Amino acid sequence: MILYLASGSPRRRELLDQLGIPFTVVKSTYEEHNEQYESPYELVEQQALGKALAAVLPTEAKGNAHTVLGADTIVVHKGHKLGKPHDVEGAKAMLGELAGDYHEVVTGVALCHYDSNGDLLGQSVFHVCTKVYFFDLTEADIEAYVATGEPMDKAGAYGIQGKGAYLVKGIEGSYTNVVGLPVEVVARKLKDGSR
Template sequence: MSGLYLASGSPRRHELLDQVGIAHTVVASAYEESNEVISSPVDMVEAQALGKAKAAIGVPDGSIVLGADTIVVHNGEILGKPATKEDARRMLHALSGDTHSVITGVAIVIGNQEWVFHNETFVHFKTLSIHEIESYIDTGEPMDKAGAYGIQGKGALWVTGIEGSYTNVVGLPVEQVYDTLRQIFG
């Protein structure tokens, strides 16, 4: 088995793989992300994960390339990374006191073989005060995270429960990645 290459600039995905002992090398991807919904949020994240993996830069032939894309979906609306503080504010107000889903598309590519799958976790949020939302936005933490919060950071204070994979909410369902790699390589 050749090395595993993570085609992602996400420090959280890198940390998750390190945390569970999956050796990997981080590489850039030339893939241009688009938040255009193909036919469903699941199809979109799976297509983006595959695009990232296939466009990995500097990966030797025969290597294992891992790509991933995570979104938050609330009442049918896809919430990516906020573009502005106002965008983050709108997202956090929408998520307040409600349940949303976090969907991560994952692609593992080895040569011309592809394994593409997704994971969905339901996250329950407490009702947030205006002060909580404004204070959180002021930290800058929500600006590079889908749905404008990070469960592994200060955003954890608002999560009253989850149904599904915690690591999926962080950005990569490592248990599912591990199981898929075991199936591929025995």
């Protein structure tokens, strides 16, 4: 099976690599529209599907059956959707909001299956939710973490797989989902040939 990953995320690449799943990274022309959906679950599923359907595939994709994987991750705290911070102050505000409480990390995944003619055979669209509990954080804790630069390209302004692990008291659910792709679920769906 040929798999195309419609994502520029190095974390998603690393997760697929860890499981030994062969894939090729491709660009997607999809433009995100965060304000369109009330439900965070519907939002990430639609964003993931949009990314997968708008993937720019290489010419060799024609003539071979293939699957395109799209994904989108957001953080949800008390109904408030948190994407990536726009600046340092935004990162500090997000971390302050999450401190001493729990939030959900929600990743939408779309697997679009194509035949050798490039016709869409079917798609599997789903989301995975993980609860993440943060320690109480002082202003100094937040300042020090933001100063590392790590929060700037991450939903919720932290990376659990890096220095952000220091902020996390515990999780309920998939760890890889918090990193950016619930790779254990994706691998099983790919193995099952889930349509």
